[in-house]
Amino acid sequence: MEPLDHKRVVNEMDFFAGDLSSRQHVKLDDELQDQADDVNTGLNLLTSNTATEKSSRNLKEKQRVNQVADVRAELERINAENQRLKLTLNQVNNNYYALQMHLVSLMQRHRNRVAESSEANKTEVEDKTHGGGIVARQFMDLGEAAKAEISESSSEDRSPELSGSPTNTIVESMERREKNSTTTPEGLIPHPPGWLPSKAPKLITTMDNEQAQQTMAMIRKARVSVRARSEASMISDGCQWRKYGQKIAKGNPCPRAYYRCTMATGCPVRKQVQRCAEDRTILITTYEGNHSHPLPQAAMAMASTTSAAASTLLSGSMPSADGIMNSSIVPIMLPGSTSLVTLSASAPFPTVTLDLTHNPNQRPLNQFHPISPHLPPHLLGHPIYNQSRLLGTFLSSQGNNELVPVHLGQNHMQVHPMADTAVTAAAITADPNFTAALVAAIASVVGHRDNNGNNNSTTSRNTGDNST
DNA sequence: CGGATTTGACCTGCGC
DNA sequence: GCGCAGGTCAAATCCG
Numbered sequence: 001m002e003p004l005d006h007k008r009v010v011n012e013m014d015f016f017a018g019d020l021s022s023r024q025h026v027k028l029d030d031e032l033q034d035q036a037d038d039v040n041t042g043l044n045l046l047t048s049n050t051a052t053e054k055s056s057r058n059l060k061e062k063q064r065v066n067q068v069a070d071v072r073a074e075l076e077r078i079n080a081e082n083q084r085l086k087l088t089l090n091q092v093n094n095n096y097y098a099l100q101m102h103l104v105s106l107m108q109r110h111r112n113r114v115a116e117s118s119e120a121n122k123t124e125v126e127d128k129t130h131g132g133g134i135v136a137r138q139f140m141d142l143g144e145a146a147k148a149e150i151s152e153s154s155s156e157d158r159s160p161e162l163s164g165s166p167t168n169t170i171v172e173s174m175e176r177r178e179k180n181s182t183t184t185p186e187g188l189i190p191h192p193p194g195w196l197p198s199k200a201p202k203l204i205t206t207m208d209n210e211q212a213q214q215t216m217a218m219i220r221k222a223r224v225s226v227r228a229r230s231e232a233s234m235i236s237d238g239c240q241w242r243k244y245g246q247k248i249a250k251g252n253p254c255p256r257a258y259y260r261c262t263m264a265t266g267c268p269v270r271k272q273v274q275r276c277a278e279d280r281t282i283l284i285t286t287y288e289g290n291h292s293h294p295l296p297q298a299a300m301a302m303a304s305t306t307s308a309a310a311s312t313l314l315s316g317s318m319p320s321a322d323g324i325m326n327s328s329i330v331p332i333m334l335p336g337s338t339s340l341v342t343l344s345a346s347a348p349f350p351t352v353t354l355d356l357t358h359n360p361n362q363r364p365l366n367q368f369h370p371i372s373p374h375l376p377p378h379l380l381g382h383p384i385y386n387q388s389r390l391l392g393t394f395l396s397s398q399g400n401n402e403l404v405p406v407h408l409g410q411n412h413m414q415v416h417p418m419a420d421t422a423v424t425a426a427a428i429t430a431d432p433n434f435t436a437a438l439v440a441a442i443a444s445v446v447g448h449r450d451n452n453g454n455n456n457s458t459t460s461r462n463t464g465d466n467s468t
Numbered sequence: 469c470g471g472a473t474t475t476g477a478c479c480t481g482c483g484c
Numbered sequence: 485g486c487g488c489a490g491g492t493c494a495a496a497t498c499c500g
Contacts, residue, residue, distance in 0.1 A: 242471090243472075243474080247491070262472095272491095
């Protein structure tokens, strides 16, 4: 009887080991006290109602209540701290992913360069005689390409090998700058004097510095657009927005509304909401910029996707982006998703568009299906997917029982209905398909570019092959 | 009364 | 330089 009771108490443990002992103590004390009371009640019939005993009981009762209150307060405090740590962890994951993508693309570029070095020299001479090619390339080759140029130009006198340290230093500095910088309302990069790290100040020329600044500006300006059917004026995506303007844009009688993120002062993220001219039931939401503050889980996936997509669009994974410049729009329909994803660099800023309007009722709720074969295996356990999974859990806990978190590492994805547009945005952020679509779209563009414009047909440039 | 929204004015970039 | 279009500002207004 008694061992059974103790086992029950131990099984009530939570994740806070520090609490466990105190809680156990409390519960054990309670039970011991109850048992003692029972024993006393049975054996001291003649003396149980004395005043001394009553006051003693009251005292113990108060102590017990106080202990319980203390433990509860401690538990709440630890819970709050746990939530904060979760948010911080998500942020760190985001930063890690962006940095990793930069590094991988840089290394790929270097490999490609080494392989093509002899031929590239010839081409370079020819290009210099026809300057237009260089100019055109420089325009879009501002992402990792620019960083790689910086790295290579700086290290060419040292070693033919890509040492990594200067590259990393530069990439790090850019990442760090992106994180630490206070952005202007326009999302442009501030120009604090001496933002470059002291580690490698000689590596970067004035021209490179400007290119790097332009790169980061373009990354900030890269956009993710979501098309979804909604009757509401704006889909809720987990963030707080304040409307700061409205315009009638040319070619669309529906006004375009401008929103600014108000979750933190100075957050540069904006979004535009406009109804489609052809189909007024379609709401087009365009996100721009990176949040400068921790996000709620509901907004995490979207924000990280925006950031990752923007970075990838301009990254060295695309040796230059003239491929998509030429093709303007690259549509991809993923096997694992009914969402149509398009990439466009013909707009003033590169834009990833996810069209959810073609995703009606083809699938029943909670039906799992194999993940896209185009999806890189190493991304299955990626923070972005984890965030999506977390979000699924979050939404489920919010009462949205239609969303079931699944373990993507088991090659399954989550399917959610798109019929109810009130939850469309949440579904977008919760949908691993969304991120998968973006990753595959970007990878596809790289392949597209290689097929069309680059004599390097190495498919390992695709994100999906990076892990192999 | 404070915060959010509206809306006309203003700024900026781009093409001619 | 001028006009146009997109984007932003900020005073006025609305609303809870």
